[in-house]
Amino acid sequence: MTDVEGVRWALGGLSGSGGPVSVRRANFWISRMVEVGLLDRARPTFRDGSIVWATHLAVGKVAPNLFRQTTRHEVAVALVSAHYLAAGYTWERDRKPAMRLDHQADGVARKGDRVELVEVELTSKTSDRYRVIFHNALHRFENEGVAQITYFCTPDVARTIEREADARVFRTERHRVVAHDVFDVKGRWVGADEGLPELPATAVPSATLPLDF
Template sequence: MQLTRRDEQMLDWLNVVRMADMDGVRWALAALKHGHADNPVTTRRANQWVARMAEAGLVERVRPMYRNRQIVWPTYAGAGRTPPALFRQTMRHELAVAAVSARYLAKGYEWSRDRRPESPRDHQGDGLAARGGVVELVEVELTTKKLARYRVIHGILGQRLNGELAAVTYWCTPEVARVVDREADRFVFRDQRNRLVTRGVFDNQGRWIEGSAFAV
């Protein structure tokens, strides 16, 4: 099968995010066609792309009983990595990261993984979104951390906001967003506070709340 440039870009993106549901696939397909998109492709178009890649042995797919959408991930042939663990506790988080990542692509950003932690107390974000030389660290938070951990994380983020980062954005449930904001008010320096923002866009199952704007 002849792969198009967008096919290759989609497989590269899936390799970075590891897995995605059809919400993420729809937005990524739309974004990678022209480098930006105002709307996702249709579910039918996304299903056709997934079916074509699955037939070529480049992706696998499953629709678990507890999810209302297919989950897609690259095969070893497609990405050179082993399949993800679909039933581990972090799966919901990884799918939410993919949904956010795809929407950044639709706004013309490039998406990459954050750098690895430099020590056990260091913190790795969920991704980096870059556009025009400006880099934003992205966090996806569906459940709250221990409050003491926020003090450590916000201290690290403050140091990075003095360096390579222009902003930090948390994409959360509305409840978690309130906690992150409260702890940021306590631990982020006043002159940096407006560069750490929260967006309450996910429900408790990690699904994008219909009608929630993607504001960047």
């Protein structure tokens, strides 16, 4: 489930251009996928634009409930993952928590030997929750080859994360916790149009769905 911006960046990354395709091309691709039954779309009243999702024919899953409280977050995660694709990374779901104090990130981005845990936060968590997350991150830095935990959030949440990281992460590892304020409170990307902050764009493997139809 994503929006047109997510489609723009994903198509750009999967085609190897390293940047987003035009809105016109993204909308054309969406229309063709809808026509053959691989995508569906709707425009909820609480959003400025449409949301699209893969149909049961494409992925074997039922349509999502667009009115869940998590929808805004899920669309934001999809957009961040598309930016990572355009920057030459692969994207995958994080492994499930192994125990009560474990934590599952919103996604895992990989490029070569580099592994990043990625979090998208539009509202702040409690201080105790950040304690658990950062404790888990430190363990994964040391034992799982994770290079960095990267947050994409609103300015208010970014300040909270920076403050909590300053208090809870060892000074020698503090640089591995990075927060980018790229979203507004409605989950709209308001960061730089070039893509991910401070990350280069390169090609990635081919798409699962056809890019030109």
